[in-house]
Amino acid sequence: MLSSYEKELLVTIWERMLPIAEDIGSDALLRMFTTFPKTKTYFAHLDISPRSAHLLSHGKKIVEALLEGAQNITTLTTTLAPLSRFHAYQLRIHPTNFKLLSHCILVTLAINMKDEFDPIAHAAMDKYLSAFAAVLAEKYR
Amino acid sequence: MADWTDAQRKTVASVWGQLDAEIGAHALARVLIVYPWTQRYFGSFGDLSTAAAILGNGKVAAHGKVVLQALEKGVKNVDAIKSTYTDLSRLHCLTLKVDPDNFRLLADCLTIVIATKLGAAFNPQVQATWQKFLSACVIALGSQYV
Numbered sequence: 500m501l502s503s504y505e506k507e508l509l510v511t512i513w514e515r516m517l518p519i520a521e522d523i524g525s526d527a528l529l530r531m532f533t534t535f536p537k538t539k540t541y542f543a544h545l546d547i548s549p550r551s552a553h554l555l556s557h558g559k560k561i562v563e564a565l566l567e568g569a570q571n572i573t574t575l576t577t578t579l580a581p582l583s584r585f586h587a588y589q590l591r592i593h594p595t596n597f598k599l600l601s602h603c604i605l606v607t608l609a610i611n612m613k614d615e616f617d618p619i620a621h622a623a624m625d626k627y628l629s630a631f632a633a634v635l636a637e638k639y640r
Numbered sequence: 641m642a643d644w645t646d647a648q649r650k651t652v653a654s655v656w657g658q659l660d661a662e663i664g665a666h667a668l669a670r671v672l673i674v675y676p677w678t679q680r681y682f683g684s685f686g687d688l689s690t691a692a693a694i695l696g697n698g699k700v701a702a703h704g705k706v707v708l709q710a711l712e713k714g715v716k717n718v719d720a721i722k723s724t725y726t727d728l729s730r731l732h733c734l735t736l737k738v739d740p741d742n743f744r745l746l747a748d749c750l751t752i753v754i755a756t757k758l759g760a761a762f763n764p765q766v767q768a769t770w771q772k773f774l775s776a777c778v779i780a781l782g783s784q785y786v
């Protein structure tokens with residue numbers, strides 16, 4: 500459960516990331532590909548080299564989706580329904596990968612926010628990302 | 641066991657060299673705050689009821705140092721991580737009865753604390769190597785569970 504303070508904190512953090520969405524999202528993706536190379540298999544059709552146009556634009560989409568989710572946290576399931584259908588029926592991503600991306604998003608935020616990414620922010624973000632991932636994986640079966 | 645290139649050995653040693661003694665306490669506090677079920681093992685540590693209580697708990701801080709000292713043995717023995725942690729794995733399994741899935745959570749918290757300290761220098765390549773090291777430790781700590 501996220502407290503109302505945590506919900507506000509999540510919106511604040513993702514609003515801060517929006518102007519640098521390309522950098523933040525692409526950094527998290529690059530970390531996922533480097534630390535967990537098997538995740539690259541899902542992106543074989545794209546150029547995912549550092550700073551490539553695809554990596555930047557995909558990174559931006561991820562940050563935008565995370566901000567949208569944070570702003571609509573009480574209706575996460577309906578807000579994310581199209582994204583959930585897409586990941587479940589078209590992309591068919593093995594659900595374990597959501598944890599790997601979530602971890603890399605936390606690392607990216609830690610690097611960007613330094614000491615401001617304190618245990619309170621960390622706990623709120625971890626809960627939010629696992630709720631988000633649960634919704635993305637919800638339509639699987 | 642994992643193979644290590646010279647560059648990877650240097651990276652592990654260099655990350656380790658940049659950590660101060662407080663890092664272990666911060667990581668242990670985060671695991672207790674972010675994954676509250678881990679508190680079940682620390683009943684003797686006193687007040688863990690809020691994030692502030694955990695961050696101010698002297699036993700958590702002291703135990704964080706102990707954990708970090710244990711990790712140093714792995715850093716110094718990257719070619720023999722499994723045997724380095726045989727006894728510690730037995731202790732966590734037989735005596736402490738810690739669910740080994742919690743080891744990865746502590747490792748992840750440690751990585752995130754390091755990221756807040758090192759900033760951009762903790763680049764994707766460094767992260768990947770560091771996590772390769774930690775995951776070898778996590779596997780080793782789980783190796784004696786029967």
Ligand code: HEM
Binds near residue numbers: 545561585
């Ligand atoms: C926090 C978790 C995630 C978020 C917020 C997220 C978000 C998104 C968004 C917004 C899109 C674009 C959808 C569109 O174009 O309509 C997308 C596409 C995609 N996602 Fe995810 N995703 C997540 C996890 C993952 C994971 C774990 C993987 C695989 C390891 C993955 C693989 C993909 C792929 C392959 C595409 C299509 C890329 C393309 O062809 O352009 N996603 N995701």
Ligand code: HEM
Binds near residue numbers: 684
């Ligand atoms: C990187 C992973 C870990 C390392 C290197 C580590 C290391 C250690 C060390 C060196 C000790 C002291 C052993 C002794 O007294 O001889 C210890 C004790 C202990 N560990 Fe771990 N540990 C790890 C993860 C965990 C996790 C994830 C938990 C539970 C969630 C845990 C629970 C405990 C408990 C309850 C004790 C006894 C504490 C006391 O009463 O003083 N450990 N650990």
